[in-house]
Amino acid sequence: MQTAPITLTMTEHHHSLTICPPMSGLSLQGEIRVPGDKSISHRALMLGALAQGETQIQGLLLGEDPVSTAGCFRAMGAKISDLNAQLVRVEGIGLGNLLEPGDVLNVGNSGTTIRLMLGILASHPERFFTITGDRSIRSRPMRRVIQPLQQMGASIWSRSGELAPLAVQGRALKPIHYQSPLASAQVKSCILLAGLLTNGRTTVTEPALSRDHSERMLRAFGAEIEVDPETCSATVIGPATLRGQPVVVPGDISSAAFWLVAGAIVPGSNLLVQNVGINPTRTGILDALAAMQADISLENVREVAGEPVADVRVRGGAPLKACEISGDLIPRLIDEIPILAVAAVFATGITVIRDASELRVKESDRLAVMATQLIRMGATITEMPDGLEITGGTALVGADVDSHTDHRIAMSLAIAALNATGTTTIHRAEAAAVSYPNFTETLQQIIV
Ligand code: S3P
Secondary structure, eight states: OOOOSEEEEEOSSOEEEEEOOOTTOOOBEEEEEOOBOHHHHHHHHHHHHHSBSEEEEESOOOSHHHHHHHHHHHTTTOEEOOTTSSEEEEEOOOTTOOOOOSSOEEOTTOHHHHHHHHHHHHTSTTOEEEEEOOTTGGGSOOHHHHHHHHHTTOEEEEETTTEEEEEEEOOOOOOOEEEOSSOOHHHHHHHHHHHTTSSEEEEEEOSSOOOOHHHHHHHHTTOEEEEETTTTEEEEEESOOOBOOEEEOOBOHHHHHHHHHHHHHSTTOEEEEEEEEOOTTTTHHHHHHHHTTOEEEEEEEEEETTEEEEEEEEETTSOOBOOEEOGGGGGGSGGGHHHHHHHHHTSBSEEEEOSOGGGGGSSSOHHHHHHHHHHHTTOEEEEETTEEEEEOOOOEEOOEEEOTTOHHHHHHHHHHHHTEESOEEEETGGGGGGTOTTHHHHHHHHBO
């Protein structure tokens, strides 16, 4: 194995990742594991904190986002052991028993933390909470959760434009049937969590099915949950009691996606990504890569603690074809669109991504940022209000690019750089730690 053509430069505040593939090319080989699923990690910490008794979590993601969730719930009385341990123990304090925190709750960069937690806080009577986060969080829309919670009777104050910081006066809420205009698991989960302490049926109906980890885990913790996939509806029947459970967090398919695309675009690669969660509400990336004719197969498919899991193999070299990514597929690959844009750059034909305007309000405006950064590397991309049109087949040339402090952008650009000629430097690459703290180490490990 030769020395990896990768250098990480750290200054006081930022890291830059420089990637310079050798003229002779490189390939990616090996068996790797990705960190725990971010969505499941947040929910395990939250439900563990709200349950009676102990929850033991195996495989928790030790990224910055779950660290923020743990910090918030510790500040409200949950006892959460060292997150570095193999097994994280959460001593719950029981639904309705959260303590009023003595300071502002800080969610850092985490949209899942602020939106899910808002449903929990709003339904805790006689407590007052204030919540803030980093610059990105303070610009992300909160109306989508504030408005349905207000329909349930919640008292929430926000900065103008319904932006964080937020203040919440917890009170007893009433159940509602909410027709969500968005297919958003954060909105759905917020309302279901608020419904736990109400008297009756709280239902959320979505225009398309979003990830269902909340429904699965709430049921495992003993809540009465009904789901109707036909109408994309989920119901919680309150008041609920949650009991602490063992949780096994599978590897995050959203993190595996970087290696699947990397393996597909770098000829001669052969990667096995082990222990990946393949919940059907998350596998849009596999469907899209199959439509692009990437050589990907599932091995050792099994079920672990209520979630389907597999080892996913990718072999490089199959010529990729353009495809269309739109409609109900979008919520099933919402976080994978930046890395799919990279795949599309190397696919023959025009890939069209539509119905994805939600990407404009993620950790960054992911449509604008991916378009501008890949164009700097020589890609041909037209930005549309709700998507991207990517003309594949133009060779990429190394350039200076920027993550815009968005973890998925940082990692997507690093993968693009593997198949570019010359040197690419990704500025503010430290953002990757939000969901994938050892991304660079794994990249170094698989380059041959
Ligand atoms: C998440 C839901 C998605 C996703 C985010 C995690 C979750 O957001 O983009 O990274 O854990 O519920 P939306 O629900 O806003 O689409």
